[in-house]
Every structure is written in C-alpha cells, then in structure tokens.
Amino acid sequence: MTRLRGTILAAAVPLLLISACAQTAGNSAAASPDARDSSAAPYPQGLVLRVESFGGFVPPEHNLGRLPAVSIYADGRMISEGPTTAIYPGPALPNLLEQMLTPEMVQDLVKKGQEAGVRNGADFGSPNIADAPSTRVVAGDQSVSVVALSEAQASDPNLTTAQRTARNKLAAYVKTLESLSGAPGVAAPVAYVPDSVAALVRSYVDPQGEEPKSPEIAWPGPTLPGPEMNPGLGIGCVDVTGPATAKVLTSAKTATTSTPWTAGGAKWSITFRPLLPEEKSCAALKGVR
Template sequence: MTRLRGTILAAAVPLFLISACAQTAGNQAAGAADSRVPESAEVSPAADDLVLRVESFGGFVPAEQNVGRIPAISIYGDGRLISLGPTTAIYPGPALPNIQVQMITPEEVRELVRQGQQAGVRNGTDFGSPNIADAPQTRVTAGDQSVSVMALSEAPANDPKLTAAQREARTKLSAFVKKLQSLPSASGVANPVPYRPTVLAALARTFTAPQAGDPASPAKAWPGPALPGDMLNQNIGIGCAEVTGADLPTVLAAAKDAKATTPWTSGGATYAITFRPLLPEEKGCAALKGVR
C-alpha cells in the first residue's frame, strides 16, 4: 500500500465497471458499430486492481527502454493516480524515475471509465493502421476493456490508409488520452507525493563504455541482490533482479545520486541498470516479460 499524507490507503471503493457486450463485425464499416455503452455491472475492485491506464510500447527505441517503460497514467481501485512526474532535460538524467501518486474520488473513477468506453475503449473498435513505420503503440485501458492503437499521436490527420471512420475513432480516443494525461495537474486533485514501491526491478545488461566525447559517470558498487538476475529475454541480454525487503532502502539510497549512465559493479562484472519501480498490480519481474 502507498502511504499518502500519513493515511494508509486500504479498502477498495465500489466501482461500476462498464462491460462491452458487442463486437464489431469483421466486415462492418469502421465506426458503424453500435456506439452505445452497455449497462454497468456492480463490482468491487481491490485497492491494487488496475482500472484505467495509458501506456506506450514498441517503436524504434532501445530494448532496455521498452522493457522498463513506465505507463504514463495508472488509476487503481482505491483511487490512486500514479503517473510520471517532471523529468530533467539534462543528460545524463537521474537513475531513478520520478513517479508520483495522487488521489481522485470514486465518482471520478466511475465517470472516467464511462467516458473512456464512450471514447472507443471497447474491444473490437477499429482504429486502422496508418502509413507510418517504427511508431509506438498506445494501449488504453478503461474498466475491463482495452485497446492498442498504432501511432495514435504520430499519424497525420489525412493519412491515406485511414478511413474517415477510423480517423474519427482516433480523434475521440486521443481526446480521452489527453484528458487522462492532464489529471495530475487538474484542479481539485491532491498534490503529488513520491511513489514508494515495495519492489524495485533492476534491469541489468552488460555495461558499454560511452563513446568519445560523451559524459562518463563514476562506477558504483551494487549493494543489492546478485546481478543480472533472471533473464527477461535471452535475445536482448537483459536480466531482472527484484529488490525487496531490507535491500530496497539500501539500493534506493545508492541510486538516489546515480545517473542513468552509471556503471554498477557486481560479482566481478560491470552492468548498466535501468531502474523500474513495480506498480501495485505488478508482483515481480515476470510482469515485465513479453511485448510491452
């Protein structure tokens, strides 16, 4: 549980999750499907149940960034809003990401789920495939529905591979995504406090010395569990070590003043580490495996 202003967030709040009942037929024109939101079913999500999320995956980025990518917005059953806070524009940046947590009300959570599913976050919605390469996909979750859209913000409005209905669907979803992304600074939302994970994933790979002219960081001794940990993917050579318990504050203290480019020494080897605080529903390194 995350400690927020001295209060331990515990019991989950009731939430009406809207369940989509109809799928768009494969030969049905995009946008012609029934746009009505089905009736709600009353459920009570647990505090750590994911309810709303905006995240990106894929695209032309280094493998370690894709594996360690943090969702832009995550909202949970107890009303916690977890997001990426402001980051420094200085290179190299800090080793630890700036993740913050705030609270919204149960009524706001219910309304956002409703708005999301009205905006097209329903299984089977057709967003098309634009004529653009190496762009990331945006995955949006609202209640029990989730959609993944290629190049949601990168595709031009007049992309010739998109139909008018697909463009309209993208416009509606983009507006909802922007609404979620603006929540951390919205009026009435509690001020953010740092997110305190119970598990920190250390994504370790063999360290490569910087090229001539690039800034170098001094090496630091790794104070946590043995690196590189369990391999997330043998093909990309990235391991994952779970930092928990008594190791967690020690590693966080060591990483506090480190840079993203800091070399870490462990067991006679030197590693580059991407730190990925695990979110409430992520129970270990296994949550980071697969396509993200």
C-alpha cells in the same frame, strides 16, 4: 465492459465494476488522500484505468523498462510520471508521482473512456507509418491498442474517415487522463515509493567521448545480472525486494542512466523499473512488446 444499453445501466456499471475490484483486493484505501500511511493495510490493487505505450523503434531495455503514463486503481490511487530534468545523462530513477482521485472522478473517467471508444475489438485502423509505438488504453474491463495514435497524419490514406474520427476521440481522452495531475479535486502529488523494483541489467559499455564520466557505484542489492529476460536481448533482471529495496533506491537517487554499477568484479548498466501495485517481480515485464 459489455456494450451498455440505457442510461441507467450506463451509469451503474462503472460503479459496480469499481466496487467489485475493491472487494476482490480485500483492502481499504488510506484515510488521507495526500500521503500513504505505512502502517495501514495495502491499497486495493484492482486496475481501473491505464494509458501506456509499447513497441516502436527503441532499445530493448527501454521497452522492458517503460512505465505506463497513467495508472488508476479501484481505490482512487493514481500513479503517473512527473516532469523530469532535460539533462544528459538523466537520473537513474523515474519521477513517479502518487495522487488520490475521488470515487466519483474514477467512475466518470471509466464512463468517458467507453464513450471515447475504449471497447474490446474497436477498429482504429493501421496507418502508413513505420516503427511507431502503440498506445494501449484500459478502461474498466475493456482495452484497446492503437498503432501510432499521436504520430499518424490526419490525411493518412490507410485510414478511413470513421477510423480517423475514432482516433481523434481516443487521443482527446488520453490527453485528459495524462493531464489529471493538476485537475481540480485531485490530491497534491507525493513521490511514489515502490515496495519492489525490477533492475534490468546489461554489461556496461563505456560511452566514448562522454564528459563528465558518471562515477562508479557499488551495487547494494541482489546478485547481478539475474535471469535473462526475453531470449536474445542480453538483459538480465533482478527482483529487488524487502530491506534491499530501500538500499537500492537510496543508491540510485545519486546515480544517472550512465552510471557504471560494480558487482562481482564486473561493471553493469542498470535500468530501474519501479514495480506498480499489481506487479510482483521481473516476470511482470516478460513478453513486453
């Protein structure tokens, strides 16, 4: 979003931006804020707000399969990660929740994002810390990526006073977005049911010493392992779409992150990445840092 001058323009631009996104998508929101009517037209897919992490010292499949913490769309739909059970191995499917925000809330959050420093080219510095993830924040048509937003020390010598102040403001805004699920005026959450899923596939390696073993499950979807993702990772990706989506999701509900999936006489490990409204296939995950 271009730099705003004057209080009238500052108030008007978020509204115009959100209206433009909705018009571009060419669809209207579902009538009920609490549930999606499957017979209704698809939601508008203009992304307005997002918080996501990337990079850091994690396995490649974790980065490729990582979901944004919060995504908010032009129609007010919010998709976020809900709580998970602290057990190992964890469930195969992430706990994604869908809620609705009012247009006024979305407009206000876009405005507050700008006030918190979400502007293209903003300077947040580079702290003296290795292997930390970066946080990307989108607000309207502006975005920033900040290395070690929550990990950097307040006294980091590589950061100026202005950079520390900017980081604190942005971190507080991120916390606000990540806490919206229980905020007043936000509709009660329902499970997000994706239209398609990216299955990130790699050869199964028996986790030595793990007890109890996760039972095998026959893979009900398209042929594994699929085309390789980023070169050298040894990770394929399969687009699960159409009728296969329901079959795969049903099987995955009983699986864990350690489940061996059997197909073609081989065993596979699968990371399930539900695709968000603007994501259509595995191609959306290629090049993820």
